[in-house]
Amino acid sequence: MREVNQGMRVALEMTEGFEGRTVTVDNFFTSFPLAEELHKRKMTVVGTLRKNKPELPPQLLQTRLRPVLSSVFAFSRTQTVVSYIPKKGKNVLLLSTKHRDPAVEEGPKRKPKIIVDYNHCKCAVDNLDKVVGTYSCSRRSSRWPQTLFCNILNVSAFNAYILYTDVNPSWNERKLFRRRLST
Template structure:
């Protein structure tokens, strides 16, 4: 389902780079997007069948270590920012195992992802911090709480943009 959503949203586009959350990222999506001349970068879930087990296993790996896997069109990186925390990323943009010069030696793929991720990750982060959710076994209430959280975030974004516009307008 996630693949279909991304393909429908990118219908008619060419030459762009799509940044995906782990719900959407897959090898098949990357292949389909490449056929449409669109590249992709995104986090990927550990349980995807296309991932080699060497990338998902964290035993015996040092902190700040990176493992890369490459195909003709795709690149996957497994990075350990903390002990037993594994960050997995798939890209059709990158084709080399470049690391940053920083102390944590983050791969360039992760730095690219962090600079282009936007709405969904920010929404998830804000909603996780400031939420009206309550524990419930009733799924309509869970959907309602999520709608309130997303609506509150959208109202905040609109308010912030209006404030920025008014400050710009007053200064001209």
């Protein structure tokens, strides 16, 4: 049997006992009930939204008549939703309980502040995916336990590297290939 609201359950379990933090989540976890529950726990959330959420107003989903690089904001008492059109036919939706104003970044892309903050916080996850994809012990397999085990090894090795470089910051400072060493 498939579990309902699994993303919300996992996010609430992972944030149990925390207060005053900002949680950045992907569209699997982001929901309006999660935002309300985290707000009750004195936490804020920033996350991408799927377009099939029934709470979304239709004005945010429409892309046809909107110009490229335009943003439309919707506000409730505790939540802000932004719809951003980065290119023709593409709509990026984000939910935030941290942002309360329709701030848009100056520059050629005119990104909303919510998207800038989301991208800033998600860069560590993107970097992990990039490193694990580049230096991986995984092999093609149809056996899911083997695939899971290899993924655990990959992430554990990267975490060990991060801890080691944090404890020993000068371990390789004279090397010329520093770009490969940075995380």
